[in-house]
Ligand SMILES: CC(C)[C@H](C(=O)O)[C@@H](O)C(=O)O
C-alpha cells in the first residue's frame with residue numbers, strides 16, 4: 001500500500017470530462033490524510049487529434065509511464081472517423097502498457113433496475129484478455145474500394161498470452177466464495193484458437209482442484225446472461241468475446257451507468273488504467289446528466305489495484321447505499337451524485 | 348411454386364430425431380393434396396461418425412444436391428470432440444451449398460414468456476452472412492502444445508460476399524412495413540473488415556432511399572437487444588456477430604425452443620437448409636420433452652423459400668395460436684405439440 005498516488009488523469013471526450021471530475025472528488029474524499037495524491041491531466045482525445053493530428057505519441061507514453069495509475073473518462077467523438085481514436089489511443093495504450101487483464105465486475109445492487117424480469121441475483125466478474133485476439137490490428141485489405149476487395153482480420157492467440165490471463169482468472173475465482181470459473185469461447189468453430197484456450201484452461205485447472213470449472217460457447221453465454229446470470233462467478237474469455245459479453249453483462253446488471261473496468265498489468269511493469277465501460281455519449285455531454293457512478297466504481301478498482309483495499313470497499317459501500325436510496329428521489333445531476341458519494345465516503 | 352417437394356431430411360443427433368418427426372408431421376398436414384412430398388432421410392451426425400469416421404463425403408453432397416431443400420434437426424454429441432461435426436458437417440454443408448443468407452427471425456408472440464421485464468414488442472429479422480468471416484477455417488497453429496504455441500483465426504471478408512448479403516437484407520427491409528435496416532459490426536476495432544462492410548452498406552443504401560439505415564457496434568447491439576429490442580427491424584451482420592446476437596435474440600423473444608433459421612442460397616443453385624437454432628440437447632434427448640416449435644417454424648421458412656407462402660403463413664398462425672393457448676395448460680410432449688400444430692394447419 002503506497003503512501004502517495006501519482007495519478008494520470010485523462011478526461012477525454014464528451015461526458016468523460018464530467019464523470020472524471022466526480023471520480024476525483026470521491027477519490028480525494030476517501031483517501032486518508034497521510035496519503036499524498038498528485039494528479040496530472042492529459043488532453044488526449046478528439047480535441048487534441050483535431051488540433052495536432054496526434055492520438056498518442058511516444059513522448060506521451062513516456063510521460064504516462066511515470067504515473068502509478070491512469071484514470072480515464074471516455075474517448076471518442078463523431079467528428080473523428082470510427083477507429084482512429086479507438087485504435088490510435090485506447091487500444092494503443094492497452095497494448096503499449098500490456099494491459100492483459102481487462103477486469104469487468106458485474107453486480108446487480110439492491111434497488112437498481114434491470115431489464116430482466118424478477119430481479120435475479122447477479123454477481124460475477126469477467127476477466128477479458130486485453131492484448132490479443134482480433135484486437136491486435138493484424139489483417140489488411142487488398143483491392144480496396146473495388147468489387148474484388150478482400151479484407152482480413154487476424155485473431156492472434158499465444159500460449160503465453162492465454163496462460164497468464166487464465167492463471168489470473170483462476171486466482172480470482174479461488175479467492176471468491178463460490179470458487180467457480182467459466183471459460184467462454186467458440187471452440188467448436190474457431191478450433192485453432194479454441195483448442196489453445198481450452199487446453200491451457202484444462203491444464204491450469206488441474207492446479208486449482210478447489211475451483212469448479214465450466215465451458216460455454218459465447219453464443220450460449222449470451223442466453224445464460226439473460227436467463228440465468230446467477231450461474232456465473234468468474235468468466236475468462238478472449239478480447240472480442242469479452243468486449244461483447246461485458247456490454248450485455250453491464251446492461252443486465254444495472255446498465256452501463258454503473259459498469260466499471262480496469263485495464264490491468266498485474267506485474268505493475270506499467271501503470272494500469274481504469275475507466276467506465278460506457279463511451280463518451282456526445283448526445284448528453286455538457287448537460288450534467290451523465291451518471292458518474294461507473295467512474296467512481298472504477299476509482300475503487302484503481303484503489304484496490306494499488307493496495308488500498310479499505311478505501312476501495314468504502315467507495316463500493318457508498319455506491320451501494322446511494323443506489324439503494326435512489327428509488328423515488330428526483331434525478332440528480334452528475335455533480336450532485338458525486339457530492340453525495342464524496343460525503344458518504346468521508347462521513 | 349413447385350407442385351412437388353423432394354426433401355432431404357437430416358434428423359441428426361439428440362432431440363433432432365424427435366423434433367424433425369414433428370416438423371414432417373406438420374409439413375404433411377399443411378400441404379395441399381396436389382403437392383407431392385417426397386422425403387429421403389440421411390443418417391449424418393454422431394452415429395455415422397463413430398461407425399465410419401465420416402461426417403460428410405463428396406458422395407453425400409452429390410446426393411443432397413439433388414433435393415429441393417434440406418430439413419435438419421440438430422447435429423452434435425458430447426461423445427464427439429468439439430468442432431468435428433460442427434466444422435466437418437454443419438459448416439461444410441453451409442459452405443459447399445453457398446448458404447450465404449443465414450436468416451433468423453425473432454418475434455415475441457403473444458403469451459410467450461421472455462426473460463425481459465414488461466413484455467416488450469419484438470419483431471425483427473437477422474440476416475447473418477453465412478460463408479465468410481471467422482467461419483472460413485482459415486488460420487492455424489504453430490508449436491502446438493508447447494509454451495510457444497501461436498494459434499490464429501482469420502476473418503475473411505470479400506466485397507462479393509458482403510455485397511450480396513447486404514443487398515438481400517436491404518430487399519428484405521424494403522418489403523417490411525417499417526423499412527429499417529441496421530448494420531451490426533465492430534468497425535472501430537476491426538477496421539479492415541469494418542470499412543469494407545460499412546462502405547458497401549452505405550453504397551447499397553443509396554439505392555434504397557426508402558429504407559432507414561442505422562449502424563451499431565456489436566457490443567452495444569447486445570445492450571439494445573435487452574433494453575430496447577423494439578428498435579430493430581432488419582439487422583445485417585457478419586457470420587460470427589450473427590451467431591452471437593441471434594442466440595441472444597432467441598433468448599429474449601421466447602427462447603431457443605421457438606427460434607427458426609434458414610441457411611439460404613437465394614440463387615437456388617444449391618438446396619437451402621432449414622434448422623432450429625437450438626442444438627441437440629443430449630440431456631433431454633429421447634424423453635419427449637423437446638419443443639418441436641422451432642423446427643416447425645423452420646418448415647414454414649422452408650415453404651416460403653419454395654414459394655408456398657400461404658402454407659408458410661398457415662404454419663405461423665398455427666404456432667401463434669398454439670403458443671397463446673399454452674398458458675395454464677399442463678406441459679405437453681414433443682409429439683403432442685406436433686399433433687396439435689398438425690391439427691391446426693389441417694383444420
Ligand atoms: C471503444 C472500444 C475500442 C472498446 C473495446 O472494444 O474494447 C470498448 O468497446 C470497450 O469495451 O472498452
Ligand SMILES: CC(C)[C@H](C(=O)O)[C@@H](O)C(=O)O
Pocket residue numbers: 188189219433434437438590624
Ligand atoms: C453449431 C455451430 C457451428 C453453429 C454456428 O456457430 O453457426 C450454431 O451455433 C448456429 O448458430 O447455427
